[in-house]
Every structure is written in C-alpha cells, then in structure tokens.
Amino acid sequence: MTWLRAxxxxxxxxxxxxxxxxxxNYPVKLLQEILIWGIFAMSLDLLMGRxxxxxxxxxxxxxxxGYVAALALKAAPGMLASLVWPALAAALAALVIGFFAIxxxxxxxIMLTLAFSQMFYAYAFQVAWLGAEDxxxxxxxxxxxxxxxxxxxxxxxxxxxxxxxxxFTLWRVARSPFGHVLQGIHENEGRMxxxxxxxxxxxxxxxxxxxxxxxxxxxxxxxxxxxxxxxxFFWTTSGEALLMVIIGGTGTLAGAVLGxxxxxxxxxxxxxxxxxxxxxxxVTFILFVLFAxxxxxxxxxxxxxxxx
Amino acid sequence: MTSPGPLLSVEGLSRHFGALGAVNRVSxxxxxxxxxxxxxxxxxxxxxxxxxxxxVLAPSSGQIVFDGAVITGLPPHAVARRxxxxxxxxxxxxxxLSVLENLRLAVAARERGSYDLLGSVRRLTGTLAGAREMxxxxxxxxxLDTPAGRLSHGEQxxxxxxxxxxxxxxxxLLDEPTAGMSPEETHRMTELLLGLPRRVTLLxxxxxxxxxxxxxxxxxxxxxxxxxxxxxxxxxxxxPRVYEVYLGTGDE
Amino acid sequence: MPFLAxxxxxxxxxxxxxxxxxxxxxxxxxxxxxxxxxxxxxGSLYMLGxxxxxxxxxxxxxxxxxxxxxPFAVGxxxxxxxxxxxxxxxxxxxxxxxLLTFGFVYLFEDLIKWIFGGKIRSxxxxxxxxxxxxxxxxxxxxxxxxVIAFGLIMAVALWLLIERTRLGSIIRAGVYDAEMxxxxxxxxxxxxxxxxxxxxxxxxxxxxxxxxxQSAYPAMGxxxxxxxxxxxxxxxLGSLKGSxxxxxxxxxAETFGKAWLPEAAMLMIYVVMALVVLLRPHxxxxxxxx
Numbered sequence: 030m031t032w033l034r035a036x037x038x039x040x041x042x043x044x045x046x047x048x049x050x051x052x053x054n055y056p057v058k059l060l061q062e063i064l065i066w067g068i069f070a071m072s073l074d075l076l077m078g079r080x081x082x083x084x085x086x087x088x089x090x091x092x093x094x095g096y097v098a099a100l101a102l103k104a105a106p107g108m109l110a111s112l113v114w115p116a117l118a119a120a121l122a123a124l125v126i127g128f129f130a131i132x133x134x135x136x137x138x139i140m141l142t143l144a145f146s147q148m149f150y151a152y153a154f155q156v157a158w159l160g161a162e163d164x165x166x167x168x169x170x171x172x173x174x175x176x177x178x179x180x181x182x183x184x185x186x187x188x189x190x191x192x193x194x195x196x197f198t199l200w201r202v203a204r205s206p207f208g209h210v211l212q213g214i215h216e217n218e219g220r221m222x223x224x225x226x227x228x229x230x231x232x233x234x235x236x237x238x239x240x241x242x243x244x245x246x247x248x249x250x251x252x253x254x255x256x257x258x259x260x261x262f263f264w265t266t267s268g269e270a271l272l273m274v275i276i277g278g279t280g281t282l283a284g285a286v287l288g289x290x291x292x293x294x295x296x297x298x299x300x301x302x303x304x305x306x307x308x309x310x311x312v313t314f315i316l317f318v319l320f321a322x323x324x325x326x327x328x329x330x331x332x333x334x335x336x337x
Numbered sequence: 338m339t340s341p342g343p344l345l346s347v348e349g350l351s352r353h354f355g356a357l358g359a360v361n362r363v364s365x366x367x368x369x370x371x372x373x374x375x376x377x378x379x380x381x382x383x384x385x386x387x388x389x390x391x392x393v394l395a396p397s398s399g400q401i402v403f404d405g406a407v408i409t410g411l412p413p414h415a416v417a418r419r420x421x422x423x424x425x426x427x428x429x430x431x432x433x434l435s436v437l438e439n440l441r442l443a444v445a446a447r448e449r450g451s452y453d454l455l456g457s458v459r460r461l462t463g464t465l466a467g468a469r470e471m472x473x474x475x476x477x478x479x480x481l482d483t484p485a486g487r488l489s490h491g492e493q494x495x496x497x498x499x500x501x502x503x504x505x506x507x508x509x510l511l512d513e514p515t516a517g518m519s520p521e522e523t524h525r526m527t528e529l530l531l532g533l534p535r536r537v538t539l540l541x542x543x544x545x546x547x548x549x550x551x552x553x554x555x556x557x558x559x560x561x562x563x564x565x566x567x568x569x570x571x572x573x574x575x576x577p578r579v580y581e582v583y584l585g586t587g588d589e
Numbered sequence: 590m591p592f593l594a595x596x597x598x599x600x601x602x603x604x605x606x607x608x609x610x611x612x613x614x615x616x617x618x619x620x621x622x623x624x625x626x627x628x629x630x631x632g633s634l635y636m637l638g639x640x641x642x643x644x645x646x647x648x649x650x651x652x653x654x655x656x657x658x659x660p661f662a663v664g665x666x667x668x669x670x671x672x673x674x675x676x677x678x679x680x681x682x683x684x685x686x687x688l689l690t691f692g693f694v695y696l697f698e699d700l701i702k703w704i705f706g707g708k709i710r711s712x713x714x715x716x717x718x719x720x721x722x723x724x725x726x727x728x729x730x731x732x733x734x735x736v737i738a739f740g741l742i743m744a745v746a747l748w749l750l751i752e753r754t755r756l757g758s759i760i761r762a763g764v765y766d767a768e769m770x771x772x773x774x775x776x777x778x779x780x781x782x783x784x785x786x787x788x789x790x791x792x793x794x795x796x797x798x799x800x801x802x803q804s805a806y807p808a809m810g811x812x813x814x815x816x817x818x819x820x821x822x823x824x825x826l827g828s829l830k831g832s833x834x835x836x837x838x839x840x841x842a843e844t845f846g847k848a849w850l851p852e853a854a855m856l857m858i859y860v861v862m863a864l865v866v867l868l869r870p871h872x873x874x875x876x877x878x879x
Contacts, residue, residue: 083684083687083688129863129867132867133866133867133870135683135684136621136625136627136683136684136687137866137870139627139684139687140627140818140822140862140866141863141866141867143815143818144819144859144862144863144866145859145863147815147855147859148856148859148860148863151854151855151856151858151859152852152856154855155851155852155855155856156852198455201454201455202454202455204457204458205453205454205455205456205457205458206445206451206452206453206456206458206461207451207452207453207454209438209441209442209445209451209458210442210445210451212434213431213434213438213442216431216432216433216434217429217430217431217432219429220425220429220430220431220500221414221442222412222413222414222417223391223393223413223414223417223422223423223425223429224414224417224422224442224443224446224500224501224503224504225414225417225418225446225447225504226414226446226451227414227415228414231451231452234452238454264815265694265811268629268691268694271688271691272691272692275688304702304703305699305703306699307695307696307698307699307702308695308696308699308700308703310695311692311693311694311695311696311697311698311699312692312696314691314692314695315674315689315692315693315696318678318685318688318689318692319674319677319678319689322681322685
C-alpha cells in the first residue's frame with residue numbers, strides 16, 4: 030500500500046472517530062451501523078472476493094456472534110463477553126459448518142450454507158431461552174479498561190477501533206502468502222491442487238477467519254442496539270451482505286465498506302424522501318450485476334460495461 | 338540415497354467409464370533419469386493415464402508405485418507433494434495473475450509458509466527468486482508482469498511447463514507440451530526440455546515425432562487403452578504393429 | 590376418535606401445502622435443470638401471483654378468472670426477466686445470474702408494497718368452495734380439498750406435458766444437456782425463455798391458489814422460497830417426479846412437525862436438506878451431476 034493510501038485511511042478513520050463531535054445522534058448511529066455492516070461485508074469479501082466462495086449462510090456467524098454477545102454480556106459484561114466469546118463461538122461454528130460446506134461448490138455451496146444458517150434461524154426462533162421470536166433484549170454494554178461503553182463517545186471510539194482492527198487484519202490476510210493462495214484457488218482450483226496445495230485446508234481456514242470476523246460484527250451489532258433477534262440469522266441477512274459486497278466491488282475491502290455505506294444510506298436517507306428504498310436497492314443491485322460487475326470500486330476505476 | 342528400482346511403476350492399471358475401457362491393464366515402468374515418451378493415436382488413453390497417475394481419476398483396478406511408495410488413491414495435491422508434477426494438454430494457467438505470480442505459487446507450493454496469515458509476499462525473497470529463475474529457464478523473463486491470459490499461445494505453453502517445473506519435481510509428466518506451437522516455438526520447447534537436468538525424469542505425451550525422437554530414451558505406445566509396444570526409439574520405429582496402427586497413418 | 594380426526598386434518602393440511610409446494614417447485618427445478626440458475630426470486634413470483642389474483646378478484650370478483658389471468662401475467666413477468674436480464678449474463682459465471690435473481694426479490698417485494706400496501710390482505714375462496722365439509726368425525730374447509738385435487742390434476746397434466754408431448758421432450762432434452770439440444774437445431778434461447786416463463790407462471794398459479802389459505806403479504810415470497818428450495822434439493826434438481834415426491838415429503842414433514850414438535854421441526858428439515866446436499870446432491874430423482 031502506498032503512503033498516500035495509508036495516509037488517506039488514517040484521515041478517514043480520524044474523521045469517522047471525530048464524527049460525534051459535529052453530528053447529531055441519528056447520523057452517528059447511521060455511521061456506526063455502516064461500521065458494523067462494513068465489518069460483516071468485509072469478512073464476506075475475504076471469502077467471496079479472494080477465495081471465490083459465494084456463501085449464502087454468512088448470517089449464521091453474524092447472528093451467532095450477536096447472540097453469544099447478548100447472553101455473555103447479560104451474565105458478565107466485560108471485554109471477554111463483548112468480543113472474545115462471540116469471536117470464538119463464531120470461529121468454532123465456522124469450523125464445523127465449513128468442514129462440511131467446502132466439500133461442495135457453486136450452487137450446492139450456496140444451498141448448503143443457506144441450509145446451515147436457516148438451522149440457526151429455526152432454532153433461535155423457536156426456543157424460549159433465546160427469546161424465541163423476540164430475541165434477547167436489555168443487553169448491557171461492557172466496560173473497557175474501566176471506561177463504561179454505555180457512554181456515547183467511548184462506545185463510538187470502541188466501534189471505530191474494532192472496525193479499524195478488523196479491516197487491518199483482513200487487509201493483511203488478503204495480502205499475505207495465505208491470501209495469495211486463496212487467490213490462486215479462486216483463479217484455478219484444479220491447478221492449485223495439481224501443484225501441491227491442499228486446497229480444502231486453505232478454504233476451511235478462510236471460512237473460519239471470515240466467520241470469526243462476522244461474529245465480531247454481530248457482537249457489535251448487539252451492543253449497538255442492546256438487543257438481537259432471529260432475523261440476524263435469516264437468509265436475507267446473508268443476502269444483504271452479498272448485496273453490499275457486490276455493489277461495493279468484490280475483491281476489495283474498501284468496496285465492501287462502500288457497499289455497506291451505500292446500503293445503509295439508501296435505507297435511511299432515501300426513505301426520508303420516499304418509502305421505496307428497497308425498490309431502488311433492488312434495481313441498483315440488478316444494474317450493478319448487469320453493467321458494473323466490478324461494483325463501485327470497479328466503476329471508479331473505469332470498469333463499466335455489459336461484458337464482464 | 339533414493340530407493341533402487343524404477344522411479345515410476347504402473348501395474349495393471351485400468352479405468353473404465355461404464356463399458357468403455359479407457360485404460361486397460363496398462364503396465365510399464367519408468368527408470369530414474371529416463372526420458373520416456375508416451376505416444377499413440379488420439380483417444381488411446383494417454384491423458385487418462387496421466388489423470389490416473391496424478392490422482393485426478395481413481396483407477397478401476399491396478400496400482401501405481403512412485404519412488405518406492407504406493408500412491409494409488411492419493412489425492413492430486415498429495416501426489417504433487419511427493420515430487421510428481423504434471424503439465425496439461427490444454428493451458429491450465431492462472432489467467433488473471435501475472436507470469437511471476439503463476440510461477441511463484443508453484444514454487445511456494447513446496448514450502449510450508451503458505452499458511453502465513455499476516456506476512457508479506459514481497460518478503461519471500463527465496464520464493465520470488467526461484468520464480469524468476471524459472472521464468473528465465475522457460476524464456477519468459479521479459480513477460481514477468483503480464484497476466485497469463487494475455488500471453489501468446491506459445492508463451493502460454495512455456496508457462497504451462499514452467500509451472501509444472503517450478504515445483505522441483507523428481508518426475509515430470511508433460512502432456513503434449515508443444516501442442517499448437519509453431520516450428521520455431523517447438524524447437525525452443527525441445528531445447529528447453531533437452532536442457533533440463535537429468536535428475537528430473539520425464540514422461541512426455543507427444544504427437545510430434547521429431548520431438549519424440551530427439552528427446553526419448555524409450556518410447557511406450559498406447560492404443561485403445563492398452564500398451565502396444567515399449568522399447569527404444571529404434572525398436573519402436575521398426576515394429577510393424579506400431580507402423581500399421583500409428584506411424585503408418587501418415588499424419589503428424 | 591379425536592386423535593384420528595386430528596391426524597386426518599394434519600395429513601390433509603400437509604397434502605394441501607404439498608400441492609402448493611409442488612406447483613412452486615416444478616418451475617424452480619426445471620429452471621435449475623435447464624439454466625443452472627437457482628432462481629432466488631421464485632418465491633417472489635409466487636407472491637406476485639397471489640397479488641395478481643387479489644387484483645383480478647378485486648376488479649372482477651371472480652376467483653376462476655384470477656386463476657386464469659394471474660399465472661399468465663406472472664409468466665409474462667418471467668419472459669421479461671429472462672430476456673432482459675438473464676440472457677445477457679449467460680456467458681458469465683452462473684453465480685452472477687443467481688445473484689441477479691436476488692436483486693429481484695427486493696424489487697418485487699417493494700413494488701407490491703407500493704401498489705398494494707404492506708398489510709396482509711385476505712383473499713376469499715371462490716363461492717363454490719367457501720364452506721366446510723364434514724368427513725367422518727370432523728369438518729374440513731372444502732377449499733383445501735379443492736387445492737389437493739387441483740394439485741393432483743396439475744401433476745397429471747404436467748406429467749403428460751413433459752413425458753408425452755414433443756414440447757415436453759424438448760424440455761427434457763434441454764434439462765439433460767442444453768448444449769446438445771441446441772446442437773440439434775432447436776432454438777435453445779426460445780426454450781430457455783419458455784421454460785423460465787412456464788416456471789414463473791406455475792409459481793404465480795401456486796400463489797393464487799395459496800391466497801385463500803395464506804392470505805397475501807409482501808414477505809410471503811421470501812418465506813416460501815426456503816421450503817421450495819428444500820423440496821427441489823430433496824426431490825432432485827431438474828426432475829418433475831422429484832418435485833412431486835419432495836413436495837409430498839416436505840409438505841407432510843413441515844405440517845406434522847409444526848403441529849407435534851414445533852421446536853425441532855424446521856431444524857430437522859434443514860438438517861435433511863444439508864444431508865442431501867452433502868451425501869446425495871442429486872436428490873431422490875435428479876440426475877447425477879454433470
């Protein structure tokens with residue numbers, strides 16, 4: 030990464046961190062949602078953009094992180110509950126699900142991952158100890174190094190920090206030798222096998238990392254809203270993350286965040302002028318798939334047209 | 338000291354697709370440091386045989402012994418890790434990645450470092466140097482940054498072989514390395530293969546008889562999935578059955 | 590005999606639900622078989638059918654007219670989608686096409702909300718079937734019996750179409766191997782459009798029929814898609830027989846499951862789906878993968 034780009038990232042992060050000083054509660058909440066969904070979308074982008082694995086079940090880890098955070102925070106609000114347990118739970122789930130899911134590919138991978146996330150949905154929706162249809166509410170915020178995250182500013186800074194860490198980690202992973210192997214697998218899985226890579230192991234590791242980060246996003250989501258519901262598991266949540274990645278531009282982390290921002294802003298801002306944000310989102314998405322498969326980032330780089 | 342005996346031993350290998358016997362009780366051995374050619378008409382089962390040896394296809398019966406160990410049933414990546422590498426009949430490259438990256442991935446496959454999650458590829462100077470050496474060896478030093486998909490056909494074939502070579506194999510299986518090449522490119526490829534160190538044993542499927550006769554120590558002829566003849570180039574050339582079935586058709 | 594009566598009611602409910610799933614899944618499975626596309630908008634087409642039915646009934650008061658018009662309308666929507674959006678993508682990876690259909694989920698749901706509002710709209714059954722009948726020891730809505738009978742008739746009609754007509758053999762050939770079929774000189778693009786439209790029309794038909802049972806609400810498409818996908822996976826992608834078998838199985842499983850073991854039912858069904866994808870991806874009657 031060039032110094033210019035690194036500097037730009039620092040500047041943007043600083044602006045984001047300082048945002049509450051200049052904006053009201055509602056815009057700040059929007060920004061925080063963008064950060065959280067940005068983390069979720071970035072994690073999916075590692076899977077889709079680098080490894081070429083299109084998952085329709087990523088909400089499983091988002092929801093799991095959210096629920097584990099909710100339960101843990103209600104029991105003992107601390108840093109472990111806030112981030113560590115959700116991340117570990119999501120990573121474990123990703124290990125189990127991934128072990129099975131990577132045995133199939135393409136459309137079957139989509140359907141299998143979808144089936145697994147729906148299992149979570151079905152369970153959470155039904156059982157009383159998870160609040161059934163209503164989910165878990167009244168989740169307290171944790172304290173970090175003696176500072177309570179219940180106050181607005183510390184929580185905001187906490188989110189920005191988690192976002193920055195997640196983004197930085199995923200960026201490093203994507204650029205690493207491991208990330209390059211993923212790219213090779215995406216390009217030509219058969220050849221990677223033929224030259225000696227145990228492709229399945231790499232895919233599984235990618236799946237676990239992506240799942241873990243998605244779990245962190247879910248945990249943050251619970252802490253933002255003080256609650257979590259089974260909707261977090263529903264297949265359309267996975268679909269929304271996919272939308273974000275594609276609109277932003279697959280294969281670029283910045284794209285995932287851009288896509289998350291576009292989605293959230295469409296949802297909130299457009300809906301102050303018209304109720305038809307979903308329609309616009311749908312049409313936008315269709316147009317992007319058709320004409321700008323490189324997403325916003327691709328369009329910015331001039332890659333627009335019917336031919337992919 | 339490596340174990341004595343042939344490097345590769347194919348024993349009674351068969352592969353059926355329904356009633357079709359694509360490969361039928363094929364047996365032969367390839368000695369260490371040997372240059373072996375595998376020839377036969379189209380559809381004789383040569384590529385299928387390669388697929389069986391490298392673990393892409395499971396045999397219906399028979400076994401494969403490589404460097405003293407049975408490798409039948411191993412998945413392709415395990416076979417490759419043991420030092421058996423393979424190039425493909427149709428270009429099987431990483432089209433959107435640069436030539437350098439194509440080779441680097443193959444060189445890096447031998448190492449353990451590929452699970453490094455947070456490191457930087459630029460720091461893997463050893464791997465990068467290895468990739469550059471390989472590019473030099475296959476004549477692609479000028480094209481290091483070009484995406485593989487944008488190379489000319491001949492250059493792509495060179496890269497195709499280069500990738501297979503980059504894994505530092507003991508046995509290299511080449512599937513029609515000169516397919517679709519101009520005479521000049523063919524000559525270059527032949528020089529390349531002749532220039533390979535002897536410790537890399539070669540098993541080459543080829544249709545171009547000039548290439549075969551300039552390279553091969555021994556030739557195995559395959560016909561309808563079975564071994565028709567197996568011997569020195571002179572013996573095979575003189576074999577009337579081979580002449581009738583293959584060389585006599587007047588093509589290639 | 591209240592237990593037996595209860596059993597019979599659930600079984601009949603299962604059959605009625607199965608009939609809806611059947612009509613819905615036939616289109617989904619044929620579209621996948623021929624185009625390799627998992628049409629994520631298929632549930633939305635079902636939803637469009639229900640609302641089209643609502644509209645027709647609203648204007649004409651006739652359920653039977655709705656039954657005729659709504660599938661036709663949804664079929665036209667199918668033609669539109671396939672020709673304008675899917676066809677340009679055929680050279681691209683199949684996943685692009687699948688993702689495209691997902692965009693339509695949002696489009697359609699909001700379009701309907703715009704036109705009809707977001708509240709649940711009830712759809713009255715036709716006068717002929719608006720009462721209940723007494724069977725043995727219990728009463729049962731006659732409309733649901735109609736749905737079961739209709740499903741049966743449609744199953745037979747579809748079977749005749751697919752197995753006994755030239756058009757059907759073209760479809761079967763296309764599902765088996767689209768490239769080869771095109772090679773036989775058949776205008777495969779027209780067949781693609783036709784199959785997609787036909788599948789859409791069936792989805793729309795299912796939606797109209799479902800109206801009096803489920804009522805119409807914008808999110809109904811998104812909910813029914815999952816059971817439809819499960820039917821298609823279990824039955825076998827690309828197989829009409831599979832859709833029938835799958836809908837019968839899932840129809841009963843979901844109905845009895847929700848009645849007797851609500852906590853475990855849906856979970857078990859997803860487990861079955863996962864197991865099928867892992868162990869026998871071609872389902873009960875599908876063709877082993879290309």
